Amino acid sequence: MMAREIGHTVWALAEGYIPAWSNGPPPEFESHETACILNAGDEPANVSLTLYFEGKEPVGPYRVTVGARRTVHLRFNDLSDPEPVPKGTGFATVIESDRPIVVQHTRLDSRQAENALMTTMAFPVR
Numbered sequence: 001m002m003a004r005e006i007g008h009t010v011w012a013l014a015e016g017y018i019p020a021w022s023n024g025p026p027p028e029f030e031s032h033e034t035a036c037i038l039n040a041g042d043e044p045a046n047v048s049l050t051l052y053f054e055g056k057e058p059v060g061p062y063r064v065t066v067g068a069r070r071t072v073h074l075r076f077n078d079l080s081d082p083e084p085v086p087k088g089t090g091f092a093t094v095i096e097s098d099r100p101i102v103v104q105h106t107r108l109d110s111r112q113a114e115n116a117l118m119t120t121m122a123f124p125v126r
Contacts, residue, residue, distance in 0.1 A: 005041040007100040013093040015105075016051070018077060020088030033076040033085075035095065036104040039066040045099035049074075051085065052092045059083055066101065 018033050039045040044067050050060030062079045066072045076085045085091070095103055 005100045007038065007040070007102040009097050009100055011095040011101070011103040013095070013103070013105045016076065016091040016093055017089070018085060018087045034106040035074045035076070035093070036071065036106060037064070037066050037074060037095075038071045038102040038104075039097075039099060040069060040102070041099050042068050043099055044068055045097045045101050047095060047097045047101065049079070050094045050096075052094070054090060059085075066097075 013035070016033050035049070037045075037047060044065050047064050047066055048061035049064075050058050051062075052058045059082060062081065064072060064074055077087075079085050095101075
């Protein structure tokens with residue numbers, strides 16, 4: 001069965017922040033940022049992320065492959081190459097792919113015992 005190609009090849013997340021500490025056992029309740037990436041197409045998508053900061057030069061690319069007709073929930077906390085994503089520092093992200101993808105952004109903030117979960121769609125660049 002042939003999948004539909006949906007989405008865009010460039011996405012922007014203007015808001016990003018990993019709290020410096022958490023209130024709960026990792027990994028389930030560790031504060032984190034996640035890019036949920038959907039590749040509904042028939043070919044793997046080669047995805048790169050570049051992070052932008054207020055006080056320093058951009059960092060990237062971070063690379064991930066999303067298989068055909070698959071999804072990846074990419075925790076920014078787990079990114080380490082070319083360097084770990086700093087905690088307690090605001091950042092923005094540009095996500096580029098060689099295939100159309102859909103990107104959603106989620107944050108779990110567990111600094112309080114009452115956890116907060118926030119999610120939003122990324123901005124597709126045309």
